Amino acid sequence: MGDRDALHDWKAFEAHSIPTKGIKLPPLFEEALKAAQAEGKQAANALEILELGCGCGELAQHLSEQGHTLVGVDVNESAISLAQDRNNYVDRCRFFVDDVTTFRISNYTNHDGIDQHFDFCILQLLLSIVGNVAKRRQTITTAYHSLTKGGYIYLSCSGVSDTINSNYKQLYERDYPATQEMYTYYSRGANIDNILYSTHHFTVNEITKLLKEGGFVDVHVQEIQERSSRRPEEVANFLYAMARKP
Numbered sequence: 001m002g003d004r005d006a007l008h009d010w011k012a013f014e015a016h017s018i019p020t021k022g023i024k025l026p027p028l029f030e031e032a033l034k035a036a037q038a039e040g041k042q043a044a045n046a047l048e049i050l051e052l053g054c055g056c057g058e059l060a061q062h063l064s065e066q067g068h069t070l071v072g073v074d075v076n077e078s079a080i081s082l083a084q085d086r087n088n089y090v091d092r093c094r095f096f097v098d099d100v101t102t103f104r105i106s107n108y109t110n111h112d113g114i115d116q117h118f119d120f121c122i123l124q125l126l127l128s129i130v131g132n133v134a135k136r137r138q139t140i141t142t143a144y145h146s147l148t149k150g151g152y153i154y155l156s157c158s159g160v161s162d163t164i165n166s167n168y169k170q171l172y173e174r175d176y177p178a179t180q181e182m183y184t185y186y187s188r189g190a191n192i193d194n195i196l197y198s199t200h201h202f203t204v205n206e207i208t209k210l211l212k213e214g215g216f217v218d219v220h221v222q223e224i225q226e227r228s229s230r231r232p233e234e235v236a237n238f239l240y241a242m243a244r245k246p
Contacts, residue, residue, distance in 0.1 A: 004179075004186075006131035007075055007099060009197040015078035018055045019125060023062040028222050032154040032242035036120045039150045047119040050146050052100040052139065053126035057083025057093070064092045071118070073098050101130055101138040103146070117148035123155035127207075128200050132181070136200075140214035147245040153216060158201045159223055159237030167234060168201070207239055216243035 037045040046067045054060055054072030056079050064070050064087065072095040074080050080095045087093035121143045130139050143153050160183050162169035171185040179185065183201040188194055202210075204221050211219045221241040228236040 004131075004195075004198045006129065006135060006198060007101075010075050010129070011077070013076055013197070015056055015076055015082055018076065018079060019129075020055050020058065023059055025059075026156075026222070026224065026240050028220070028240045028242055029154055032152050033120065035242070035244070036152040039119065048117075049120045049122065050118040050143075051122040051124070052103065052143060052146075053123060053130070054083060054095065055079050055124075057086050057095060059122065059124065060093050060095070061087050068092065068120075070094070071096070073100050073103050075099055100126060101135050101142060103142050117151070118146050119148060119151050121146050121151065121153045123153070123157075125156055125158070127155060127210075128158040128202070129197055131198070136210060137214065140210055140216075144215050144245060149245060151245045152242060153211070153245070154240075154242050155207075156238060156240050157207060158199060159239045160201045160203050161236040164225065165234055165236060168236065172201075201237075202239055204239060207241055211241060211243045215245065217246045219243040 033047070036047055046069065049063060049068050049070050051060055051070060051072045054074050055076070057072055060070040060072045060083065069092040072080075072083055072093065074083075074095070075097065077097050080097050083095045087095070123139065123143060127136050127139060130136060147153065162172060172183055175185040176182065179198065181200065185199055186195045187197050187199050189196055204223055208219050208221055219241065220243070221239055224238055224240065225235055226238050228234045
């Protein structure tokens with residue numbers, strides 16, 4: 001994907017401007033959460049949850065208030081500081097600055113001795129902005145190894161939208177010479193020369209294949225038309241997926 005360094009982009013990003021869906025979650029999220037709870041590994045159906053790319057911690061706060069235990073990971077120090085401030089009254093939430101593509105259970109020896117695997121792993125919009133194909137695979141591998149046997153992954157990502165929004169078609173075509181990847185483009189600031197980060201839009205088949213190649217089974221993907229995260233006046237496709245670690 002050209003020579004763009006996603007890690008550098010997101011370390012430097014203004015925390016308050018990080019694209020997020022907050023706690024507005026589709027029915028598939030509740031379906032995945034209930035499937036993980038049905039495993040019955042935790043008392044009272046409370047889950048040990050890992051959120052890779054947790055941003056400022058809105059979702060972590062929401063889930064901790066439901067009784068779940070959260071570990072949030074992000075590369076952006078300002079976002080982690082905001083997440084810690086938001087959740088400093090909740091002892092079920094812990095947040096760490098780390099590379100979300102390679103975060104490992106073994107790293108927990110440096111983080112208050114946490115050593116358990118998780119029941120549930122969340123990737124909200126992360127795969128679209130984490131970098132090239134290799135980085136996406138690393139992220140799925142990280143999620144897979146973070147989960148206990150029978151654990152579930154839930155993710156959302158941007159979907160290919162050129163057939164419903166001509167602006168996206170233009171963006172794909174404009175940046176293809178630089179990205180060298182179909183359906184990847186550069187999100188820019190008010191100044192077109194100010195590249196903020198690279199964004200990849202997935203097809204249903206692509207995200208399904210990525211999860212299956214990463215070892216997951218029972219893969220279920222939904223495509224929904226919604227308002228764009230950064231362009232609320234425009235419509236775009238979003239993909240939501242859940243899968244299980246066998």
